[in-house]
Amino acid sequence: MSQLSVQPDQQTIATNASETLLDALLSHEIPHTHACGGQAYCSTCRVLILDGIKHCSSPTRAEKALAQKLQFPIHVRLACQTKISGDVTIRRLVMDNQDLDLVDQQLTGGQGIAEQELVLLYAGLKGMETFDQVNFPYDMAHIMGRYFQQLYQIISTYGGQISSTMGTHALVTFDPARHDRTVDRAVWAALDLLQAMAGVNQMVEQLHYQPLQLGLAVHPGLAVQVAPTPKSPPMPLGDGVTTVMGLATLPQTLVVSPAGLSQIANRVVLGAKVGEAGAQIVTGMRGAPPEQVAATPPELSLGQRLSSLIQKFRFGR
Template sequence: MNKVPTLICLPDNRLLEIDSNETILDALLKGDIAHISVCGGKANCSTCRIMVLDGIKNCSPPTSIEQALAKKLDFPFHVRLACQTKLSNSATIRRLVLDEGDIDLIDHQLTTGAINTERNVALLMANIRGATNFDEVNFPYDIVYVMGRYFSQMQKIIEKYGGTISNVMGRKMLVAFGLKEFDVSAAERATWAALEMFKSVQELNTLLNQMRYRPLNLSMGIHSGSVVFVPLVAAQSTLLTPLGEVAAIVNLLESANKLKGTQLLVSQDVYQVIKNQARVGNQIILKEKETTLQAYEILAMQGTPPIIEDVEVVPRRQRLLTFVKKFAGSWLKSS
């Protein structure tokens, strides 16, 4: 007599019998475990996802529809859809979607097409220094104008080099290069972008001087490695916060500029990628608790900039005409 396969289900701590012809979802529901399946078990969502803790070899191969969804969400091999998985022998699973909050998170993942787990990226931290009371001594309109222009210019440069602004914290900006698809040039592109950002701020400082305001000083650090990104707001797929050692080190590099009198410091990992192109200033040893870090001051880069995306420049006349057309209606109504 063939032994009936059993299914251990966590966190419910239940032991269920499961027929080889039924899916794990069917077995859970038959056992009065209210496992969530928003689409009704048709693999049109991923709310029935489970983690196979033991017995992955006893699971049926993923169906074509499950393979497509798993690829979109970047599932590891041991995360399966309960509605598509059958067992040839016993297994232990953990249910991953337990309440409405989990459903909201999965809805976000399906919308953005990424689960945002671990990525190999180059992180750039940019911070405006030297004008600590900028928002206290300037008129509100001037603050909006200057900072709006700053962020607009920075975004154009970042996008040109294939970067993504993952988070903005006051005057600090965190940028990821290689977030969509990592390649060895991510660190190189981050460095070129940083140097171009310096030039853009110098141009902005010319305007500030005309307005009788103190100049903005930009401080940046760059490090690369494996980073876990966590979405902060479900409705904004690009608003991500990085976790892990890489995020801590890039913050340490940027902060060290103030103490060392530098503007752009990169880690040893970044330097190894760009050393044949970079003009290096000071070499610095940084210590933070038990961490010792070799940092390099980058003054310039040689060669051709690795531009990923050319930002289209709209002629000034066309921009003015577009602006007039956009607001002409409101002017006529107010007159």
């Protein structure tokens, strides 16, 4: 008999080597979720092995398939498939309706829960506080509209995804599983953004405000992707995000982490070092940019645009 310690229930139960963890839990009246009845279809019986992973049986073929689909880390196991041959401590993971919703989202959306290597681009815009929001809210809306329009277009062109925005801050991801040369893509996109920002700032100065300051940083790192709602794009979280946000401290400047620089070493034009960790300002790239992903929409003439706007105002289309 082995001892199975169960969290958060704070119970320890005796378990024999021929029964699954699910059988042991249920026989001791611990109401562990098991929506598919132990068929390795639903994953609602998942548990986190806190201690004693070496005493757990190897995953069955069915468990392997489901764990691969959901990108389970090795310490997350299906209770309906796992037996133990020594003392083990687990934490039950699906405890209420909200947990079930998350499982549902993962199964239907095919979203894994493992850490993933992503290239992160952080763009933080400062200086909006000089705008006269009370008397001229249109100025703020118009300038920010121009900025986000350019941001979206440039990021799409290089195959990135705007994963989250908060106020004037944006976090963009480039996924190596979807595109090649992802650090190049992020750096080229950031340099294009700096150029676009110069155009936006010309307009800002015409309106008699102080120029806005865009701080940019690129870092390839591990992140866990979490979708806040079933329809929203996954949002990266974790150390990689903290690192990239910490690098973007200088106005009108792109800073790239050492991990990023190592991937573009022979084609990057470097500026000054930033801090002591080896991050450096990047002022340009040599050679051809990566292949564009989204075709830039054909530019309509001003006359064509005006005529299209008039149609919308007059006929609502």
